[in-house]
Amino acid sequence: MTRYTAPIQDMQFLLHDVLKLPQSGLPGHDELDRDFTAAILDAAGQLASDVLEPLNRVGDEQGCVLENGVVRTPDGFKAAFDAVREGGWTGLDCDPEYGGQGMPYVLGLATGEMFVSANLAFNMYQGLTHGAYSAIHAHGTDAQKRTYLPKMVSCEWTGTMNLTEPHCGTDLGLLRTKAEPQDDGSYLITGQKIFISAGDHDLADNVIHLVLAKAPGGGEGTKGISLFIVPKFLVNEDGSLGERQPVSVGKLEEKMGIHGNATCVMNYDGAKGWLLGDLHKGMRAMFTMMNEARLGVGLQGYAAAEAAYQNAVDYARDRLQGRAVTGAENPSGPADPIIVHPDVRRMLMDQRSFLEGARALAFWAAHMIDKADAGDQDAHGLISLMTPVIKGFLTDKGFDGTVQAQQVYGGHGYIEEWGMSQFVRDARIAMIYEGANGIQALDLVGRKLALDGGRHVMAFFEMVKGFIREHEGDEELKADFLDPLKAASKDLQAASMFFMERGMKTPNDALAGSYDFMHLFGHVALGLMWGRIAVAAKAALAAGEGDEGFLRDKLTTGRYYMARHLPMTGTHLARIRSGGDVVMALDAARF
Numbered sequence: 336m337t338r339y340t341a342p343i344q345d346m347q348f349l350l351h352d353v354l355k356l357p358q359s360g361l362p363g364h365d366e367l368d369r370d371f372t373a374a375i376l377d378a379a380g381q382l383a384s385d386v387l388e389p390l391n392r393v394g395d396e397q398g399c400v401l402e403n404g405v406v407r408t409p410d411g412f413k414a415a416f417d418a419v420r421e422g423g424w425t426g427l428d429c430d431p432e433y434g435g436q437g438m439p440y441v442l443g444l445a446t447g448e449m450f451v452s453a454n455l456a457f458n459m460y461q462g463l464t465h466g467a468y469s470a471i472h473a474h475g476t477d478a479q480k481r482t483y484l485p486k487m488v489s490c491e492w493t494g495t496m497n498l499t500e501p502h503c504g505t506d507l508g509l510l511r512t513k514a515e516p517q518d519d520g521s522y523l524i525t526g527q528k529i530f531i532s533a534g535d536h537d538l539a540d541n542v543i544h545l546v547l548a549k550a551p552g553g554g555e556g557t558k559g560i561s562l563f564i565v566p567k568f569l570v571n572e573d574g575s576l577g578e579r580q581p582v583s584v585g586k587l588e589e590k591m592g593i594h595g596n597a598t599c600v601m602n603y604d605g606a607k608g609w610l611l612g613d614l615h616k617g618m619r620a621m622f623t624m625m626n627e628a629r630l631g632v633g634l635q636g637y638a639a640a641e642a643a644y645q646n647a648v649d650y651a652r653d654r655l656q657g658r659a660v661t662g663a664e665n666p667s668g669p670a671d672p673i674i675v676h677p678d679v680r681r682m683l684m685d686q687r688s689f690l691e692g693a694r695a696l697a698f699w700a701a702h703m704i705d706k707a708d709a710g711d712q713d714a715h716g717l718i719s720l721m722t723p724v725i726k727g728f729l730t731d732k733g734f735d736g737t738v739q740a741q742q743v744y745g746g747h748g749y750i751e752e753w754g755m756s757q758f759v760r761d762a763r764i765a766m767i768y769e770g771a772n773g774i775q776a777l778d779l780v781g782r783k784l785a786l787d788g789g790r791h792v793m794a795f796f797e798m799v800k801g802f803i804r805e806h807e808g809d810e811e812l813k814a815d816f817l818d819p820l821k822a823a824s825k826d827l828q829a830a831s832m833f834f835m836e837r838g839m840k841t842p843n844d845a846l847a848g849s850y851d852f853m854h855l856f857g858h859v860a861l862g863l864m865w866g867r868i869a870v871a872a873k874a875a876l877a878a879g880e881g882d883e884g885f886l887r888d889k890l891t892t893g894r895y896y897m898a899r900h901l902p903m904t905g906t907h908l909a910r911i912r913s914g915g916d917v918v919m920a921l922d923a924a925r926f
Contacts, residue, residue: 337754338649339388339642341380341449344885345691347373349698350441352871352881359702361709364439372442375427379446382422383453386415388642391454394595395757399536401587406535406597412457416490416538419450425461426488430472433484440708441701444634448694451638455761456595460493460533462631467494467545470624471564474612482570483543492541492566496624497528497601505774514548514563514608524548524565524608527585527600530768534599535567535584541576542567544601545624546608553615562617563608580606592760626722628769630700633725635765636733637693643740643758644686650744651679673743682739688865688896689736691889693729695864700725716791720783721860727775728857730765737762776849779856780834792831799824799863806870815890816869819897820862826904827859830911843915855907862901865893 347369350356356367390411397409419425428443429435443465450458468487471479486492503509512526524546535542544565553559569577585600612620651674655665659675673679700721706714741748741755748755766772784792803817803824830852838845872889875881 336752337388337391337642337646339384339453339645341376341383341452342641342694343373343376343380344882345694346376346445346448346698348871348881348885348889349695349868350445352875353695353867354441354698354702356439356441356702359706361439361705363437364705367439367442375438375442376445376449378422379424379449382418382424383449386418387450387453387457390415390457390595392754392757394454394456395592395761396594398594399587399597401584404583406537406584406587406599408536408538408597409595412595413538415457416460419461420490424450425464425490429465429468429488430484433472433480434488439701439705441698441705444630444697444701447631448634448638448641448697451635452642454595455635455639456593459593459596460536460538461490463496463533463628464490464492464494466624466627466631467496467543469627470496470545470562470620471543471611473623474562474620475564479564479609479611482574483564483566486541486574487543491539492543493533493536493539494543495531495534495545496621496628497531497534497544497546497565498621498625499530500527501529505770510547510549510560512546512548512603514550514561516550517607521607521609522548522550522563523605524563524603525605527602529600530588531599531601532596532768534597534601536597540568541570544582545611545621546603547617547621548608550610550614557618559615560617561614562611562620564611565603565606565608569607582606591763592757593764625769626719629722629726629775630697630704632765632769633727633729634697636730636762637690637697637736638733639758639762639765640686640733640736640740641690641694643737643755643762644683644690646755646758647686647740647743648674648683650747651683654744679743682743684892684895685899686736686739688892688900689732689861691868691892692861692864692896693732695868696725696860697729699864713794716787717794719786720779720791720795723770723775723779723783724853724856724860726769727766727772727779727853728860730762731772731854732857734759734762734766772853773850776853777846779853780838780845780849784831784834796824796828799859802863802866806866809873812866812869812873815894816862816866816897819901820859820866823855823859823862823901823904826908827855830855830908833911837914841915843919845915847915847918848911848913851907851910855904855911858901858904858907862897865896869893 350372351369356364394409400407426435428438428440431437464487471483487494500510514522514524516522546563546565547560549559550561567582568579571577581604583602585602588598652672654673655670656673657670659671664675665671703714703718737758741759744755747753803821806812834845868889872886876886
């Protein structure tokens with residue numbers, strides 16, 4: 336009962352009118368004209384709508400099954416995975432040296448959004464492979480790259496990351512998986528990992544696991560952790576598959592959502608692995624994959640909400656209930672569609688204004704990654720700062736959006752037949768995995784603010800101030816966008832100063848306010864994006880270019896966000912300033 340249509344017009348607007356990719360000066364970007372990107376996005380959108388979305392409910396209802404040690408994916412997943420692979424979508428932004436197409440990361444992210452909106456659980460198989468590819472590409476030896484990357488780019492082999500163990504989640508210093516060195520330079524990996532997404536399945540010929548483990552001599556804590564490549568099947572020198580390793584699935588987890596993805600308990604019983612990166616420096620190599628995964632999860636947050644929103648709009652247009660207070664708008668029918676009612680319109684505008692701002696932020700972040708890959712250290716610093724904001728804020732608000740979409744349906748939203756429950760259940764995991772959002776907030780306040788002496792957060796403040804100065808001569812823009820952005824940015828700066836003044840003396844003040852700070856930062860970031868969107872829309876209107884209705888809708892939606900959501904920064908600042916004592920006052924024994 337659900338459907339999905341890729342928002343290609345919005346994506347094209349962001350790529351060309353807001354980010355201006357062909358004029359960015361990055362290598363190869365001058366070739367990215369509108370016709371070229373339209374061809375890519377149209378093809379991906381059709382695949383998402385026609386092939387992946389119809390399997391979304393199938394995956395939810397059937398789930399994955401463990402049979403005699405083999406994980407079976409839902410009906411249709413294998414054929415769909417083959418279609419994605421054969422279309423070259425798994426290697427769109429990968430290195431041409433290993434079979435990729437060498438497109439910018441921002442284009443890979445755009446197509447990824449479509450696939451996630453259409454079928455979140457399905458897309459995780461290839462999404463995690465991309466992260467494993469990136470880790471090997473960044474830290475592997477030439478031999479390792481030659482052995483694994485071509486097959487991972489094509490997704491003939493898929494990849495995973497294995498961090499969590501039954502007794503330790505975020506605190507990886509407690510992990511017990513062991514790596515015993517062998518005379519041939521390999522290691523024997525023994526231990527158990529849990530919550531391993533796409534840990535095993537029947538979609539690919541091999542699974543390349545990246546496993547954190549402790550080798551002798553590493554010491555205590557995370558400093559003693561190394562990262563290893565552990566293939567399900569050994570790879571012969573000629574690239575063919577050899578014997579099956581002692582790597583097995585202990586069980587499949589029964590989950591609230593993403594049923595179509597196999598979440599596995601993985602047992603390693605002396606499986607052969609090879610060091611990836613430097614010995615005892617595994618966290619550095621793993622963070623390449625984790626940071627990419629966190630950005631991908633932020634995308635999951637708003638992409639799931641996009642699909643839910645589209646269906647909520649359809650329902651609101653069709654469902655007849657009551658009459659508009661200003662007079663009947665469907666006089667020939669028994670009632671008006673519920674979209675005429677202000678409270679339903681509020682829910683839809685809440686969703687829409689978040690989604691379009693979130694997409695802009697994600698595309699901007701991907702563009703920063705492209706800049707960083709081209710050697711721009713400032714861009715690298717900015718994206719490092721923004722990663723926890725993107726992951727935490729977009730998944731929190733994305734989940735809220737799916738709940739609002741479900742609410743539009745009323746009682747039907749609670750009935751599985753209508754499909755809205757799945758969007759809510761699937762989106763919920765994004766707030767938890769790849770570092771729960773509370774951990775993202777602690778990372779932001781505890782590490783990222785002070786990174787490089789605070790240079791990157793100051794650069795963000797200057798970026799906001801510079802944008803306001805550049806456009807403050809436009810009175811309409813100033814009233815609707817710049818003044819609210821300036822007020823919100825001042826709240827963010829005041830919160831930062833509070834942490835600087837109080838954080839070292841009373842660390843609970845900073846930690847108790849970290850979650851609010853992450854959301855405060857997220858609102859300012861979306862406010863900046865809406866400011867840039869407004870500038871681009873006004874410029875296109877003045878030039879008489881583009882779809883006038885689309886551009887005016889952009890300004891209307893942006894004004895809604897600036898008026899109705901950006902003022903939340905004041906609430907978050909007040910909560911931060913309340914300090915840690917009020918949070919910690921109740922004794923632990925009294926709970």
